[in-house]
Amino acid sequence: MPLDTITPFTPFASALGGVLIGLSAVMVMALFGRIAGISGITTGAFPMRLDDWDWRLAFVLGLIAAPLVVLLVAGTPVLQTVPGNLPAMAVAGLLVGLGTVTGSGCTSGHGVCGLARLSPRSLVAVLTFMAFGFATVFLLRHVF
């Protein structure tokens, strides 16, 4: 399936998926007292960087296990269309890595946990990455 074809609007499944993400963020706060930001959990999952890296590595392994659990339960793999322009994906990955660490958070840390904390820094971060995301897709799909 080409990338710029319509994807079905799924308000109920998406809201329910959002509730699960929120439950996970609440679990991480209740159990570990930490923000469930995936960029922070990823950098903190490397051994020795922080003294409580172990649960972060386990969290990342849980993320990786999720599509395998779906495959086992549903019998079909998760539907996914990944861009195939590999040089572009290398640049995209580099920017996401640089940006989330420099900006102290990503969609989960700022977008979910930060907004739930009513953090002004997170609100500015969310508005900024959304604006640049919209602008980037507009330029790539409708200008160039």
Add this chain to the structure above:
Amino acid sequence: MRILLGFASGLIFGLGLLLAGMSDPAKVLNFLDLFGTFDPSLAFVMGGAALTTFVGYRLVWRRERPFVLSDFQIPGRRDIDAELVVGAALFGIGWGIGGFCPGPAWTALPLMTPGILVFLPSMLAGMAIALWAKAFRAARA
């Protein structure tokens, strides 16, 4: 035990991403394509997640300390600095090119598409470079 609880938290987060459709770059890029094949679904993901977290955090914070570790570590900064804005902008550009943010990048790994096998190591390299740069600036300050 804390390993198991960490794993369970990550698994629930990942299942949420998959159910929500946020794990699919096609859906993410359509959400960002306001003037094309716009798909507003991801606004419902953010809404559902932020509302659940808003209520849940306030219940959890009635406790003195978390169940496993000894203290709550909640960011206290309220200043808006250049690092925050420039970092978020770079992240937004990368998100708009690849359709992946860090969580969905991990859930996409087992499907082993060429795109994620390039994106994920690049993301980890970017994180390592930014951590190094932060440490370098901190050492000079």
